[in-house]
Amino acid sequence: xxxxxxxxxxxxxxxxxxxxxxxxxxxxxALGGGGWVLLPAGVAALAVLQWxxxxxxxxxxxxxxxxxxxxxxRGLMFRRVSVVPYGRMQLIDVTAGPVDRAFGLATVQxxxxxxxxxARIPGLLRADADLLRDRLAAVxxxxxxxx
Amino acid sequence: xxxxxxxxxxSWRRLxxxxxxxxxxxxxxxxIVVAVPxxxxxxxxxxxxxxxxxxxxxxxxALLGLSMIGGVVSWLVTRWRIGDGDLQIETxxxxxxxxxxxxxxxxxxxxxxxxxGRILGLAEVRVVSAGRGGEHGRLAYLTAxxxxxxxxxxxxxxxxxxxxxxxxxxxxxxxxDNLRLVLALTxxxxxxxxxxxxIAAAVVLIVAPRAGAIVLSTCLPILFTSAVTIxxxxxxxxxxxxxxxxxxxxxxxxxxxxxxxxIPFGRIQALRVVQPLLWRPAGWLRLEVDVARQxxxxxxxxxPQRVARTLVPVAPRAEVLALxxxxxxxxxxxxxxxxxxPRRAMLKAPLSYHFLAAWHGARYAxxxxxxxxxxxxxxxxxxxxxxxxxxxxxxxxxxxxxxHVDTAGQRWxxxxxxxDEGEAEAWLWDISAKARLARRHSSPGSRQRAAPPGxxxxxxx
Numbered sequence: 001x002x003x004x005x006x007x008x009x010x011x012x013x014x015x016x017x018x019x020x021x022x023x024x025x026x027x028x029x030a031l032g033g034g035g036w037v038l039l040p041a042g043v044a045a046l047a048v049l050q051w052x053x054x055x056x057x058x059x060x061x062x063x064x065x066x067x068x069x070x071x072x073x074r075g076l077m078f079r080r081v082s083v084v085p086y087g088r089m090q091l092i093d094v095t096a097g098p099v100d101r102a103f104g105l106a107t108v109q110x111x112x113x114x115x116x117x118x119a120r121i122p123g124l125l126r127a128d129a130d131l132l133r134d135r136l137a138a139v140x141x142x143x144x145x146x147x
Numbered sequence: 148x149x150x151x152x153x154x155x156x157x158s159w160r161r162l163x164x165x166x167x168x169x170x171x172x173x174x175x176x177x178x179i180v181v182a183v184p185x186x187x188x189x190x191x192x193x194x195x196x197x198x199x200x201x202x203x204x205x206x207x208x209a210l211l212g213l214s215m216i217g218g219v220v221s222w223l224v225t226r227w228r229i230g231d232g233d234l235q236i237e238t239x240x241x242x243x244x245x246x247x248x249x250x251x252x253x254x255x256x257x258x259x260x261x262x263x264g265r266i267l268g269l270a271e272v273r274v275v276s277a278g279r280g281g282e283h284g285r286l287a288y289l290t291a292x293x294x295x296x297x298x299x300x301x302x303x304x305x306x307x308x309x310x311x312x313x314x315x316x317x318x319x320x321x322x323x324d325n326l327r328l329v330l331a332l333t334x335x336x337x338x339x340x341x342x343x344x345x346i347a348a349a350v351v352l353i354v355a356p357r358a359g360a361i362v363l364s365t366c367l368p369i370l371f372t373s374a375v376t377i378x379x380x381x382x383x384x385x386x387x388x389x390x391x392x393x394x395x396x397x398x399x400x401x402x403x404x405x406x407x408x409x410i411p412f413g414r415i416q417a418l419r420v421v422q423p424l425l426w427r428p429a430g431w432l433r434l435e436v437d438v439a440r441q442x443x444x445x446x447x448x449x450x451p452q453r454v455a456r457t458l459v460p461v462a463p464r465a466e467v468l469a470l471x472x473x474x475x476x477x478x479x480x481x482x483x484x485x486x487x488x489p490r491r492a493m494l495k496a497p498l499s500y501h502f503l504a505a506w507h508g509a510r511y512a513x514x515x516x517x518x519x520x521x522x523x524x525x526x527x528x529x530x531x532x533x534x535x536x537x538x539x540x541x542x543x544x545x546x547x548x549x550x551h552v553d554t555a556g557q558r559w560x561x562x563x564x565x566x567d568e569g570e571a572e573a574w575l576w577d578i579s580a581k582a583r584l585a586r587r588h589s590s591p592g593s594r595q596r597a598a599p600p601g602x603x604x605x606x607x608x
Contacts (some may be wrong), residue, residue: 115557
């Protein structure tokens with residue numbers, strides 16, 4: 001994963017929690033001290049928790065291209081490792097959301113005929129994502145066995 | 148029909164003239180069911196106000212007439228033929244629709260005969276084709292003879308044979324005894340438990356009438372639902388027989404509506420052997436099949452793939468295992484030593500630990516799960532789409548991990564739950580490697596099981 005992916009994740013956390021924190025502060029200001037201090041404190045704690053979780057997730061994401069299959073690893077609480085043979089790939093998506101685009105990132109997702117397959121590689125540099133997609137498409141074509 | 152002398156389907160022709168009657172019978176019956184009480188209420192409630200009765204009568208009659216006219220028009224504008232390498236169906240009055248199903252992509256041709264159709268000697272031909280968003284052609288209805296002829300022709304052409312090739316002879320594999328089916332269905336937990344409740348309630352009723360009445364009235368709806376389920380299942384699986392033809396398995400079943408289905412061997416993604424709790428003393432098993440289908444496709448009520456999932460509703464162990472062996476050569480459900488997960492898995496899965504087991508060989512991966520009913524999923528390794536290792540927080544604490552083997556099927560994956568961590572990791576690589584080998588060995592064409600000479604395997608997309 002590109003280190004920029006971590007920046008992007010942090011930005012998302014900031015974007016989500018900043019208004020919440022602002023709102024909590026506003027409530028505190030409006031209703032005045034006392035127990036209301038807990039509200040922004042709680043929001044801040046949640047933000048930190050989210051930050052820690054995201055950091056863990058960012059660290060566990062990983063993928064490896066082997067000779068015949070692609071291995072994707074992910075998850076902090078639930079650790080997952082998926083092995084997807086190139087020949088089974090049906091289509092490869094490259095998507096980029098607004099935040100991803102701002103950071104020049106993209107997500108590569110593989111689909112097979114099985115609904116349960118979840119091989120998603122987020123936070124690749126745009127150019128890397130395109131290269132990976134083309135590489136996968138090429139080997140997939142060579143080994144295609146479909147169903 | 149003027150061109151009756153020609154082989155079925157070579158020229159444009161209409162469906163059978165009685166089709167609208169069969170097709171819209173359900174709507175008509177529904178309308179009548181709704182209309183009669185309404186009319187009754189109108190008559191009873193508005194005695195003397197004759198006009199409202201007449202008005203509603205006219206409205207209902209108009210609805211009835213419209214649906215009939217709709218049926219006749221749709222029959223008038225629908226025609227079909229087999230030619231130029233595809234099955235062509237043209238239909239629609241306002242929105243003309245022309246459906247072309249390439250014969251090479253036909254996966255299966257099923258014949259379905261609803262009750263009214265059977266009385267009139269009519270049957271529907273359903274064509275299941277491969278591929279993303281594949282068209283599913285329906286010819287409703289043809290005469291029974293025409294339907295059989297059309298099916299033989301479609302299958303022959305789909306396999307690249309001469310159009311006049313007759314259907315390959317089917318070799319019967321198993322027939323399910325109706326009496327056993329009824330017994331087995333009654334013993335399924337969903338039905339047996341309410342039934343026992345009912346008996347208990349009846350006992351209470353005798354002992355203490357007031358309390359009994361309450362219990363009984365609570366049980367009745369549950370019992371009613373179960374009765375409906377059992378009746379429906381019985382109706383679907385009556386006179387169930389499985390036979391093997393060159394291109395796949397043939398299923399014949401149904402009480403009111405007879406179905407003749409084909410499941411090509413190449414489309415079978417996984418088999419599952421199920422044993423509900425109460426079947427254990429009798430030693431009965433149920434064999435189910437999972438076939439390839441595009442996920443996310445619409446799940447229509449009459450979808451042939453939705454219903455073609457039971458291979459044998461109930462049979463003694465030996466029979467089921469023999470059939471399993473016919474479909475997946477050398478596959479078995481005998482657990483080799485070491486199939487059980489480690490003892491500490493009991494902490495993670497206390498309710499299903501007694502059934503948990505998983506093993507794999509050179510050609511198949513098997514996994515057994517279940518709390519009350521044991522279910523063993525057998526996945527042929529050459530059908531594996533991906534292999535996944537999963538470790539939840541509790542599993543990590545216990546040093547356990549689960550391995551999931553995915554196929555293109557809709558229903559199940561082989562879930563090897565709660566294995567030892569190291570073993571699971573080793574299996575992940577081992578199964579991927581074996582699956583790769585299995586894929587190599589089953590190059591397209593050799594994927595079919597020994598087909599009789601002269602019958603090529605069906606084309607798999």
